[in-house]
Amino acid sequence: MNNYRTKILSNQEISPGYFRMRILAPGFGETARPGQFIMFRVQLSQSPLLRRPFGVFRTGFLPPDCEGQPEKEYLEILYKVVGSGTGIMSELHEGDRVEVLGPLGKGFDLEAAAGEKILVGGGIGLVPLYMLARKLTETGRVRLLMGGRTRDDILAVTEFERLGVETYVSTDDGSLGEEGLVTNVLERKLDKYPDAVVYACGPMPMLEAVQRICTRRGTPLQVSLEALMACGVGACLGCVVKGSGHSEETPRYLCTCKEGPVFRAEQLDWSRAGEENGYCEGCKS
Amino acid sequence: MERKRPNLAVEIAGIKLKNPVMPASGTFGYGEEFAPYLDLERIGAIVTKGLSLKPKAGNPTPRIAETSGGMLNAIGLQNVGVDAFIETKIPFLRKVKTPTIVNFFGNTLEEYGEVARRLSDLPEVAGVELNISCPNVKQGGIVFGTDPCAAADVVSLVRKHLRKPLIVKLTPNVTDITVTARAVEEAGADAISCINTLTGMAVDVRSRRPRLANGTGGLSGPAIRPIAVRLVHQVVQTVRIPVIGVGGIGCAEDALEFLVVGATAVQVGTANFIDPTVMLSVIGGIEKFCIEEGIGDIREIIGSLEL
Ligand SMILES: Cc1cc2nc3c(=O)[nH]c(=O)nc-3n(C[C@H](O)[C@H](O)[C@H](O)COP(=O)(O)OP(=O)(O)OC[C@H]3O[C@@H](n4cnc5c(N)ncnc54)[C@H](O)[C@@H]3O)c2cc1C
Ligand SMILES: Cc1cc2nc3c(=O)[nH]c(=O)nc-3n(C[C@H](O)[C@H](O)[C@H](O)COP(=O)(O)O)c2cc1C
Ligand code: FES
Numbered sequence: 001m002n003n004y005r006t007k008i009l010s011n012q013e014i015s016p017g018y019f020r021m022r023i024l025a026p027g028f029g030e031t032a033r034p035g036q037f038i039m040f041r042v043q044l045s046q047s048p049l050l051r052r053p054f055g056v057f058r059t060g061f062l063p064p065d066c067e068g069q070p071e072k073e074y075l076e077i078l079y080k081v082v083g084s085g086t087g088i089m090s091e092l093h094e095g096d097r098v099e100v101l102g103p104l105g106k107g108f109d110l111e112a113a114a115g116e117k118i119l120v121g122g123g124i125g126l127v128p129l130y131m132l133a134r135k136l137t138e139t140g141r142v143r144l145l146m147g148g149r150t151r152d153d154i155l156a157v158t159e160f161e162r163l164g165v166e167t168y169v170s171t172d173d174g175s176l177g178e179e180g181l182v183t184n185v186l187e188r189k190l191d192k193y194p195d196a197v198v199y200a201c202g203p204m205p206m207l208e209a210v211q212r213i214c215t216r217r218g219t220p221l222q223v224s225l226e227a228l229m230a231c232g233v234g235a236c237l238g239c240v241v242k243g244s245g246h247s248e249e250t251p252r253y254l255c256t257c258k259e260g261p262v263f264r265a266e267q268l269d270w271s272r273a274g275e276e277n278g279y280c281e282g283c284k285s
Numbered sequence: 286m287e288r289k290r291p292n293l294a295v296e297i298a299g300i301k302l303k304n305p306v307m308p309a310s311g312t313f314g315y316g317e318e319f320a321p322y323l324d325l326e327r328i329g330a331i332v333t334k335g336l337s338l339k340p341k342a343g344n345p346t347p348r349i350a351e352t353s354g355g356m357l358n359a360i361g362l363q364n365v366g367v368d369a370f371i372e373t374k375i376p377f378l379r380k381v382k383t384p385t386i387v388n389f390f391g392n393t394l395e396e397y398g399e400v401a402r403r404l405s406d407l408p409e410v411a412g413v414e415l416n417i418s419c420p421n422v423k424q425g426g427i428v429f430g431t432d433p434c435a436a437a438d439v440v441s442l443v444r445k446h447l448r449k450p451l452i453v454k455l456t457p458n459v460t461d462i463t464v465t466a467r468a469v470e471e472a473g474a475d476a477i478s479c480i481n482t483l484t485g486m487a488v489d490v491r492s493r494r495p496r497l498a499n500g501t502g503g504l505s506g507p508a509i510r511p512i513a514v515r516l517v518h519q520v521v522q523t524v525r526i527p528v529i530g531v532g533g534i535g536c537a538e539d540a541l542e543f544l545v546v547g548a549t550a551v552q553v554g555t556a557n558f559i560d561p562t563v564m565l566s567v568i569g570g571i572e573k574f575c576i577e578e579g580i581g582d583i584r585e586i587i588g589s590l591e592l
Contacts, residue, residue, distance in 0.1 A: 238349035251342035
């Protein structure tokens, strides 16, 4: 874990409204596990005040600028422009100074992956699944079911294919891949591979639907959640979500930044997840 | 010739601090959370998240909202409770040489007394900070802090049960803070922390609903600093006990403002979220300032305001 004062290596729009940013981060890849995240300080001034959380998409090395120098280790995030912070981020350039805190949180539990592995990504929820896929493909077959509203929301699929992941794309409007919801594809795959384990990240309604399907079939499921965060290190208690067994009388909150962002589905209270449970506005729609 | 390093040590209610910079309660967890980012032995004190007798689950979500130059929170004093604190948090704090100040509150007068009694027995606790000022819980917070008589009652009760330095944290959500300050001093407070958050509200204009589940929350961060400086200034004029300045401190100059108006020490809150190492920059910056200004002892700055 570290607090990096570092700089941007590149920042490019990869699809309308979606950006990929590479940040210089020596040593980061040695500690980062699939499913962890960073807190990104958008500007060194006071606006916006709080850091923004982003999943780690990947880590890697760039060849040095000149011969004889060491390779440059980077971490990469993919982000969607939704508001003030990500708006400013989209205008940052190579060489701009930034601050990154991370890697943070508990990532995916890799022990659970014995049988078929199915990853379900919705839009930008694809982000934490790439490092996971890289790890899981070391030991067996991995499938990615990727859903979005339109073709613009389908990101980085070829990078998964390069890892040898079988990918299935669906869009609500049919502009890319199969028309319809990613959960339809999931049902079909689970019919075919009933002993699969599922990992999912995406908007809350999608996660809810995935959870219903997996619970009905007894399929092990891990989900990666988003929540409003201030500190990212378990100090402010702003990022909590309802744990299973939660009720008005006996509230049970789990800290997304420290105990998550990845949870086993049965750790959470799904009863009114879509309406509240601390998942931010953005993921409810 | 190398100039001598300035003396930054101060004393609050008998607690010796190597420098005047400590975290504000609720923004630093129980200390452990920040240990990976800064050497806890370099800060003046550790101030822990507000404790109650029984564990407290806190408020529904969303609990935080960002505003211009600040944030609103309605955490609702979620904490592990005194017993779990003693069992699971004290062992870590024992290992750190920096003095620990434990912030606490009660739901009732009796609970304030009981928590105080239990904290009295702990050698690891250098002092306590009594929270009578949280805007996010009905009982145990602001109710005691906004009524000077109730504030005096709770302070004298705690005083009776406590054999430790007692710091009382005041709320800015009153008409005249000097009245409460005087009341808690007379009731036996050894020091005052000033201020807790200001009650605020933010609204999502599309859904037309408050952005916090609780409706309102406590405003903290740079946006409140001028108010906090003014209130510390007023309180320092009113009481004889030391005052700890809190509110929107993010750099050395911010901290110095509080010291100049008369605060003996300062607490850094929201800024810890933005940069977990910020307190080290504040301490380093104060030291640098002293050297530049030819100040040998931080106490020369405290209360040096010229009017
Ligand atoms: C663990 C985690 C991982 C994430 N990974 C990614 C990722 O890989 N790619 C990506 O594009 N987005 C990701 N998000 C969401 C991302 O943090 C928000 O989209 C971003 O903070 C929005 O900032 P803004 O200033 O543009 O929005 P604004 O609406 O202006 O932000 C206002 C406040 O709300 C918070 N906020 C707004 N939307 C969200 C959200 N969806 N989740 C959490 N906080 C939010 C902001 O951090 C800020 O404090 C992740 C969130 C979490 C918690
Ligand atoms: C998330 C959060 C939690 C807080 N919890 C407590 C608490 O438990 N007890 C307390 O006395 N003050 C609490 N406070 C108030 C701070 O200690 C401090 O008084 C206030 O935030 C103003 O300082 P700042 O502007 O530097 O943050 C909390 C503040 C925040 C932002
Ligand atoms: S973001 Fe502060 S506790 Fe999780």
